[in-house]
Amino acid sequence: MKKHNFSAGPAILPASVLEEAARGVLNINDSGLSILEISHRSKDFIAIAAQAEQLVRELLNLSDDYAVMFLSGGASTQFFMAPMNLLNEDETACYVNTGSWADKAAKEAKNFGKIETLASSKEQNYTFIPRGWEVPAYAKYLHLTSNNTIYGTQFHWWPDTEVPIVCDMSSDMFSRTIPVEKFGLIYAGAQKNMGPAGTTLVIVRKDLLGKVKRTLPSMLNYTTHIDNDSMYNTPPVYAIYVSMLTMKWIKEQGGLTAIEAHNQAKGDLFYHELDANPLFHGTVTVKEDRSLMNPTFLAINEEVDKAFDAAAKAAGIDGIRGHRSVGGFRASMYNAMPLEGVQVLVDVMKDIAQKMG
Numbered sequence: 001m002k003k004h005n006f007s008a009g010p011a012i013l014p015a016s017v018l019e020e021a022a023r024g025v026l027n028i029n030d031s032g033l034s035i036l037e038i039s040h041r042s043k044d045f046i047a048i049a050a051q052a053e054q055l056v057r058e059l060l061n062l063s064d065d066y067a068v069m070f071l072s073g074g075a076s077t078q079f080f081m082a083p084m085n086l087l088n089e090d091e092t093a094c095y096v097n098t099g100s101w102a103d104k105a106a107k108e109a110k111n112f113g114k115i116e117t118l119a120s121s122k123e124q125n126y127t128f129i130p131r132g133w134e135v136p137a138y139a140k141y142l143h144l145t146s147n148n149t150i151y152g153t154q155f156h157w158w159p160d161t162e163v164p165i166v167c168d169m170s171s172d173m174f175s176r177t178i179p180v181e182k183f184g185l186i187y188a189g190a191q192k193n194m195g196p197a198g199t200t201l202v203i204v205r206k207d208l209l210g211k212v213k214r215t216l217p218s219m220l221n222y223t224t225h226i227d228n229d230s231m232y233n234t235p236p237v238y239a240i241y242v243s244m245l246t247m248k249w250i251k252e253q254g255g256l257t258a259i260e261a262h263n264q265a266k267g268d269l270f271y272h273e274l275d276a277n278p279l280f281h282g283t284v285t286v287k288e289d290r291s292l293m294n295p296t297f298l299a300i301n302e303e304v305d306k307a308f309d310a311a312a313k314a315a316g317i318d319g320i321r322g323h324r325s326v327g328g329f330r331a332s333m334y335n336a337m338p339l340e341g342v343q344v345l346v347d348v349m350k351d352i353a354q355k356m357g
């Protein structure tokens with residue numbers, strides 16, 4: 001039976017990417033060797049890594065002012081690596097608390113400088129993106145989480161500020177076009193929209209580096225990785241390879257403009273049903289803040305919850321239970337989820353309403 005993978009991450013990848021990735025495991029570039037057993041210094045892998053960087057640059061239209069790295073340690077390592085590299089003890093960075101990942105990022109940063117929380121929706125269970133805050137000019141950077149994977153909210157606007165934005169884009173990287181010049185640093189764990197778990201994409205404006213007074217361990221210093229093309233140590237070879245294939249697929253789809261339109265169409269289809277269906281309601285209170293990547297919703301009662309869960313499973317739908325900390329449902333619709341997959345979900349919701357509404 002065909003599965004419709006709505007998992008929040010690690011998450012759905014395009015079928016053509018999985019096929020090519022499987023071929024690469026057996027025989028990469030007709031070399032007679034597996035991608036898993038070649039040196040990261042081999043010409044085959046060096047070409048893959050260079051192509052991965054080139055695709056990041058092309059998709060985002062990145063200038064040479066920015067460096068691109070493929071690191072390990074997950075987005076969680078960037079929670080502390082970014083402030084460690086950008087912020088001195090006596091300097092201030094500003095954070096906006098839009099979810100538990102944003103909260104964790106701020107907590108880690110407190111070890112390296114002064115942290116000001118400009119706004120927070122924590123007291124309201126992160127059901128919206130706070131507005132009406134301003135970034136003080138003295139801030140070294142502003143940290144945002146562009147998409148809140150657990151709570152189903154997403155920034156659909158960017159603050160008007162000259163302060164460079166440091167942004168955790170783990171769950172909406174490459175899902176839409178972005179004004180790159182506003183960002184000083186972007187990081188994203190690959191395992192949602194970019195590839196498999198195991199690598200984290202980091203993009204940094206080079207002029208922001210080299211300004212901190214502390215001694216940085218080599219592995220935690222961005223400059224080390226930039227100077228060594230992300231090969232100071234053995235990089236996560238396979239994760240970079242499959243990320244490269246996924247970015248190639250994004251380019252073939254027409255790049256980020258086309259991907260954005262596709263994601264908008266899926267979001268429109270799903271939210272239209274959510275708003276019309278009497279048996280479900282969204283958890284996000286401000287409609288403009290709803291995520292196109294991770295719509296979160298609840299059934300009106302326990303009976304509907306159980307019936308929907310069973311009907312979804314019977315239709316081949318996988319991974320729609322909400323994060324363990326919040327419950328309910330979450331239908332993650334990353335780039336590789338086709339419109340037909342969302343239609344299957346919507347049909348199950350309609351069917352339940354007809355039977356139980």
Ligand code: PMP
Binds near residue numbers: 009073171
């Ligand atoms: N930030 C966001 C927005 C996330 O969704 C996640 C993972 N779910 C993380 C950070 C943590 O990422 P990792 O597991 O790669 O450390």
